[in-house]
Each structure stands twice: as structure tokens, then as C-alpha cells.
Amino acid sequence: MIQIKFKNLERSELARQAALERIDAIVEKFEDLKDSRITVTLEMENSPTQAGPDVFNVKIHVAGGRFDGTVVTKSSSNLYVALADLVEHMLEKLNRFGDRERVKERAKARRLPRLPEQGQ
Numbered sequence: 001m002i003q004i005k006f007k008n009l010e011r012s013e014l015a016r017q018a019a020l021e022r023i024d025a026i027v028e029k030f031e032d033l034k035d036s037r038i039t040v041t042l043e044m045e046n047s048p049t050q051a052g053p054d055v056f057n058v059k060i061h062v063a064g065g066r067f068d069g070t071v072v073t074k075s076s077s078n079l080y081v082a083l084a085d086l087v088e089h090m091l092e093k094l095n096r097f098g099d100r101e102r103v104k105e106r107a108k109a110r111r112l113p114r115l116p117e118q119g120q
Contacts, residue, residue, distance in 0.1 A: 002023050004040050009079075022087045039060070
């Protein structure tokens with residue numbers, strides 16, 4: 001389940017659809033995410049007391065399933081650039097997670113045949 005939240009930002013169907021399309025692409029590549037609850041927060045930081053550009057933050061949080069607790073946050077002066085950076089970083093993080101699991105399994109398989117010899 002994918003949930004899109006807006007924080008300090010006016011709700012926009014265009015931004016919502018862009019976020020859903022990007023996250024759906026990640027879910028298609030990583031089937032284990034279908035069982036997880038994914039929350040995407042689209043946020044704008046704007047200080048009323050200091051002049052300066054608006055900063056858009058995009059945060060993804062995966063709850064439940066194999067990738068439970070995965071959180072990635074990206075910021076940019078453009079919401080869609082921040083979303084693109086987030087997707088790129090999330091793909092890298094999920095790939096690395098899979099690599100780590102594969103390495104652990106391989107190391108475990110190597111340790112099993114090396115049982116201590118008895119009677120010598």
C-alpha cells in the first residue's frame with residue numbers, strides 16, 4: 001500500500017501522480033515491497049522570516065516486510081528533482097540490501113561444511 005502525504009504544501013494531483021508512478025516502478029522491481037506499507041511525504045520548507053529559495057523534501061518510509069524500517073530523504077529546490085533523486089537513491093539502497101543478504105547466505109553456506117573433527 002502506497003500512501004502520499006503533503007506537508008506544508010498544497011495538495012496537487014500532478015505531484016501525487018508523479019510520486020505514485022515513481023514508487024510503483026520501484027515496487028515492480030522489488031516484489032517484496034508489495035507486502036509493505038510505503039509512506040511518501042512531499043514537503044516544502046519556506047521560512048517566513050528569512051528570504052531565500054523554497055526547499056522541497058521528499059521522504060519515503062517502508063514499514064513491514066523484508067525492507068522494514070528503510071527510510072530515505074532527499075531535498076532540492078524543485079519537487080520533481082527531489083523525487084527523482086529519492087527514487088535513484090532508493091533503488092541503490094534496496095539493491096545493496098539484497099547484496100548484503102546474499103553475502104550473508106553465502107558465508108553461512110561456507111561455514112556449514114567446516115565442522116570440527118572428532119576423535120583425533
